Amino acid sequence: MKRIKLIEVRSELGAGTRGASLGVDALKIACLNKGSDYFRRFNSVAVPDLNHVLFDKNHFPYAKHIDSVYTVEKGIANTVEQTLRFGEFPLVLAGDHSNAAGTIAGIKAAYPYKTLGVIWIDAHADIHSPYTTPSGNIHGMPLAMALNFDNLELQRNEVEPETEFFWRRLKNLGEEGPKLKPEHLVYVVVRDTENEEDEIIRRSGIKNFSLKEFKAKGPKQIAREIYERLRFCDLVYISFDVDSLDSRFSKGTGTPVEEGLDVQEAISLCHALLDNERVVCFEMVEINPTLDSENTMASNAFDILEAATDTITERLRIEDATSRQESGRGGAF
DSSP: OOEEEEEEEOOOOTTTSGGGGGGGHHHHHHHHHOOOHHHHEEEEEOOOOOOOGGSOOOTTTTTTHHHHHHHHHHHHHHHHHHHHHOOOEEEEEEESSGGHHHHHHHHHHHOOOOOOOEEEESOOOOOOOOOOOOOOGGGOOOHHHHHHHHOGGGOOOOOOOOHHHHHHHHHSSSSOSOOOOOOGOOOOOOOOOOOHHHHHHHHOOOEEEEEEHHHHHHHHHHHHHHHHHTOOOOOOEEEEGGGBBBBTOOOSSSSSSSOBBHHHHHHHHHHHHHSSSTTTEEEEEEEOGGGOTOOOHHHHHHHHHHHHHHHHHHHHHHHHHHHHHHHHHHHHH
């Protein structure tokens, strides 16, 4: 049977608030507290991080530590690609959301001729570039990298040549050019955006399922509509940022936002989305236990992670049984 492989990424170079590097370990503590054997059930690999450079002076004001981010993203992309080539399902547990650009690049490197769809469950659009960013934090840029968007028509920053050099390399990671088309990106509960992002989303025609729409339709109908929009995609990657949860449940993340999902809604949504044979990768990001004295965020996130993994495991089991059945029928003739 196809196996799940946990990919642990502790890099927090792209975040504005320190502490997301501890998110994986916070999940493990939540797992122990719950008496679960989750982290003994799956093989795991850790991608090297360069968090030590956070002690150094940053030389890239509009894309902080972009040189080191590029090195980390290469490691993520290589690990995800290798995992997929070995026939395993990569389940990525990452620090900040900039790491998702490496995950996407790795999927495309493994399947260069397949069309990729991305489901982005997040409070934030993460579609800034160095030319538009108000903060310089790269966790606000992974989708611009994947889409190959510079957003120059909305430029607010004069970006140095060194930053442009690494930005080009990040956009071309895995394979040159865009990994993703705007029509193959779907947002869920994105609700905290800047004007530039609103304009990019509007111009690109990217669909965002709001919380109001989610509550009116329910997770199963939302999943059906998402997959209808992604019907021409061969593969799907789901990225779950814990700040998609309402700030009542997500204190332990760098940028909590009101009017998000509750924990049960997130579990139901992940179940509905992961129960689809085109999903090849799931990622969870942005748990920051330093902002959460009781580890409540990681505990909630672990409940979501465990439920999501159960759905993936059951789906892989059914696919494996179906495949064996079909190969057995083929051998009978």
